[in-house]
Amino acid sequence: MKTKFSPATLLAALIAVGSFAASASNAQTHSPVEKTKPCFQCNATGEMKCPGAGCKDGQADCPAPCIKLRTGVWKKHPELNRPDPSETMQDTTVSGHRIQVSSHHEGVYYVWANGAAEMKTCPTCNGTTRVQCKTCAGKGTVKCEICEGKKIVPESWTAFDCPRMRNRPTRYKLKDGRELLGRKISAIGSSLRIRTEAGDVNLDTADIVSEEK
Ligand SMILES: [Zn+2]
Ligand SMILES: [Zn+2]
Ligand SMILES: [Zn+2]
Structure with a gap:
């Protein structure tokens, strides 16, 4: 017996081919999903240490000129016979008058009043010499600049080179x-x-x- 396709079978086959072709071209209009991997910069935490100047745990140096042990030259002066042997002093000038300030007085500033240097607590840092870091708003971390907080990066990005690196x-x-x-x-x-x-x-x-x- 001769095999004979009826017109209906043939049409069904053509439709099937047609719809397959349509779905294949549909798939091609969507860009292939890029493979990703955990971000190498932040170990997939999405956060990185704040790059703000002097930021440590969200706190930065007080921008006001209050006395700071981290700035200026501090020297011991045994000839002053101060009770604390570890106390150091720094030379400074207040309204043209040379004075020595003590390492015990971090976070203060001096004004000249009634013939003497008067100590005031720094209002900017409240005498702590540290203020909240503006870059991270006190958080200590910021969004990872490589993955932008997404925790994943494209497979091709490496710690050696990727498009978001500053020094490529x-x-x-x-x-x-x-x-x-x-x-x-x-x-x-x-x-x-x-x-x-x-x-x-x-x-x-x-x-x-x-x-x-
Ligand atoms: Zn201050
Ligand atoms: Zn910070
Ligand atoms: Zn990251």
Whole structure:
């Protein structure tokens, strides 16, 4: 018996092919989902240490000129016979008068009044010498700048190079046709040491045709 397709079967087959083609082209209009991995910068926490100047646990140095043990020159003065042997002093000037301030008086400032230096508590830091950091609002951490708090990054991003890095490696084109992606770590005369992802490479500036960031 001869096999014969009825027009209806043929039509059904054509529709099936057609709808398959349609769904395939549909799939192509969506960009493929990029593979991701945990962020290498923040260990997938989404947060990083605050980069604010002097920020430690969300506290930064008081911007007012109050007495701080971290600034200026502090010296011991045994000749003053102060009761605390660890006390140090700093020379400073108040309204043109030279005075010595004590390491016991952090977080204060002096005004000249009635012929003497008068001590006042710094109103900016309340005498603590520290204020809330503006960058992190006292939190001590900010959103990770690599993953922007998402905790994941595209598979291709590495700690060596990724688009959100501030100091991206340079692409060196060499005379022999090679290309190196790396960061210059030292330069002595014309000899350069370039750190690539695979390790350090020594080059002479004469080997380089061009370099681009
Ligand atoms: Zn202060
Ligand atoms: Zn901070
Ligand atoms: Zn991150």
